[in-house]
Amino acid sequence: MSGKIWRNLFVFIGIPTITLFIVWIASIAIHISLIVILAIFLAVALNPLVIHLESIGVNRTASILIVFASLILILILSIVFLIPKFVNQFKTLAEQLQKVPLDVIIASAIQSLKDKIPLLKGLDLEHKVQELVAIYSVKAASALTSAITTVFELLLAPFVAFFILKDGERFKKKLIRAIPNRYFEMGLNVLDKIEAQITGYIRGLVLEATALGIMSAIGSAILGINFAFVIGLIAGLASFVPYLGAFVGAIPALLISVVQFGDGRMILPLIIMFVIVHLIDDLVVQPLVYSHSVGMHPVEVVFVLLIFGELFGLFGMLIAIPVEAIIKVSVKEIYWGLTHYKITIAKRDESFGTT
Numbered sequence: 001m002s003g004k005i006w007r008n009l010f011v012f013i014g015i016p017t018i019t020l021f022i023v024w025i026a027s028i029a030i031h032i033s034l035i036v037i038l039a040i041f042l043a044v045a046l047n048p049l050v051i052h053l054e055s056i057g058v059n060r061t062a063s064i065l066i067v068f069a070s071l072i073l074i075l076i077l078s079i080v081f082l083i084p085k086f087v088n089q090f091k092t093l094a095e096q097l098q099k100v101p102l103d104v105i106i107a108s109a110i111q112s113l114k115d116k117i118p119l120l121k122g123l124d125l126e127h128k129v130q131e132l133v134a135i136y137s138v139k140a141a142s143a144l145t146s147a148i149t150t151v152f153e154l155l156l157a158p159f160v161a162f163f164i165l166k167d168g169e170r171f172k173k174k175l176i177r178a179i180p181n182r183y184f185e186m187g188l189n190v191l192d193k194i195e196a197q198i199t200g201y202i203r204g205l206v207l208e209a210t211a212l213g214i215m216s217a218i219g220s221a222i223l224g225i226n227f228a229f230v231i232g233l234i235a236g237l238a239s240f241v242p243y244l245g246a247f248v249g250a251i252p253a254l255l256i257s258v259v260q261f262g263d264g265r266m267i268l269p270l271i272i273m274f275v276i277v278h279l280i281d282d283l284v285v286q287p288l289v290y291s292h293s294v295g296m297h298p299v300e301v302v303f304v305l306l307i308f309g310e311l312f313g314l315f316g317m318l319i320a321i322p323v324e325a326i327i328k329v330s331v332k333e334i335y336w337g338l339t340h341y342k343i344t345i346a347k348r349d350e351s352f353g354t355t
Contacts, residue, residue, distance in 0.1 A: 037319060039160035043168060044198045046071075050165055064165045068158070186337025190330055197294055197325040204293030205240060211285050212239040212277065216249045219273040225253055226260050239281075240318070250274040294325040 046067050053063035172191065179187035213236025220228040235249025250270065257266035287298040296304075301321060308320035 034318075035156050035160060038157040039164055041198060041202050041322075042157060042161040043164040044195060045202045046161070047165060047168075048199070060169075061166060064162060068162065183337065186333065189337065190333045193329045193333055194326050197329050198322055200293035201290075201322045201325060204289035208281070208285055208289050209236045209239045212236055212249075212281050215277045215280065216253075216274070219277055220253055220270075223257075223266060223269055223273060225257050225266065225270070227252075227256050231256070235277075249277075290321065294321060296321065296325060296328075300324075 046064075049067045050060065050063045053066060054060055058066065176184070176188060176191070213232040215232075216235035217228045217232025220231045225231065231249055231253045234252055238248035253270050253274070254267055257270055260266075282298075286301065290296045290298070290301055304320045304324045305317055308316035308323070310316075312319075
């Protein structure tokens, strides 16, 4: 009888407790993994600068410190010259939002859309939009809190990157020494190709973010939307999550246009503009960037993002392309290496038997 009681206790208390513990550990592991992955990306991106300084006679630790000091200086200059502009524009936008009631803005925007698109006239869009605004306002506040927490956690990435840069070569040498002699060249090729893939991906990501931000800002400015710099900055930063940048950048642009003009006259032009920007990004920028940086076909990029997004959510989309590139190049190099060395070993055995 007592055994049955203990079994029931385990089922009703033990299993849920173990499950919660596993989920808790998994959530911590995801956060740590994100920090480590970002640190590795940062270290790989900065390593060429460190190597260049070493080549002119500066020791490695001093080279790393110089590179990080330069980054901090760039960050400070950005804060001094760019952030005030961003803050002032955001403050002005907030003041404008306070002057106009939200329900008036929504009603005016919807009426403007109904005038332009007759099919919408029979729909009760006002009520639906107000419900969505109420729901997503709560979600937005929660997401903002989560984002702020994540940003503070990610500030650890540069510290981890410093030690990866400082001791990474030593760990790499230890890893290479652990490779059996007959697979030494193959292992070295795999490590070099992985490093090249990560470097190429980071370079491509920065280029894509810059292109998307510039296109969004120029498009908003052409349409006469205020705060084009803010819109471009948000779109560029959001593009670090693939395929979301153009759409995320559209949200503040739409809000700004409604507040600026007092109605929804610019909603349709803005949507068209961001669709064009998104198409240019998908059909021109990304294929050029990823085909040159990581050697991936555009269709392959789409499928990889969908699979990783479904399995791991937003975190999966962030790591999808570099992980796929690393797996692809590793399998290719290992297959070639094993095939090559099998032939070499067979020849050596044959020659050994004839002597």
